[in-house]
Amino acid sequence: MKTRKSVIKYAVMGACVLSLASCVQRYRNHGYVPSADELASITLGVDTRDTVEETLGPPSASGVLDGSGYLYVRSRVLHYGPRRPKVVDRQVVLVGFDGNGIARNVEHYALEDGKAVPLSRRITDNGIESGGLLRQLTSNIGNFGPSGAPAGSTGGF
Template structure:
């Protein structure tokens, strides 16, 4: 009887430990934004696309409708248990260029300045119906053929 109680205690302890670890908050950083010191070095009206890319790095994206700006994006995403990830911090730096490729404007945005907008969204239909893992697993039980394992 003492062994059974000890096993139950270890099982409960294991479940509690797994639950605690699963519910730990994790933060992930994505992207790159130049530091304020690096942005101070950008000289509007003097620096070009090439000199800016060399000084502070390549941008995360270029202009959406034309090749008229560099966009640097950094996001901090909070992951907590089974909940959907939540963007808790976003920084965007946009450097606009004129037709000659010379820097004309530098803008800084944060998450508080607006709402999150996906730049692109691609959806591919994989043909799998929206059924749960257990349903997909159990639906294949009748399709198993043992002769496929032993045939050579």
């Protein structure tokens, strides 16, 4: 009887410790941003894409459309128990290049410089009005001509 009570007591204490441990603040760091000394070693108008990558390391991303710049991004995210993670710090360094691939500018942005971008959920209508996958698959039975192409098609391009 006494051992059963002690087992229950230790089980309750263990559950309490685990529930308290889940409410601990944890910070996670993602990405990399070069230090001020590393950025100072970049010579604008002289360094190229290759020399910048050798000095600073590979970028997190490059220019979206034309590869016009290197982006280095670091985020620090706070995780606290079951709550939604919160970004508490974000640093972005942009090394811009001209059309010849020569470094022209270095810009630094922080979380305060950013703007929230509302995401909209748009649904594209595919024009299919039938009742499901099986109906779509079975509706093509018998629609093939002797050449293997659907009936009514010319069979060519």
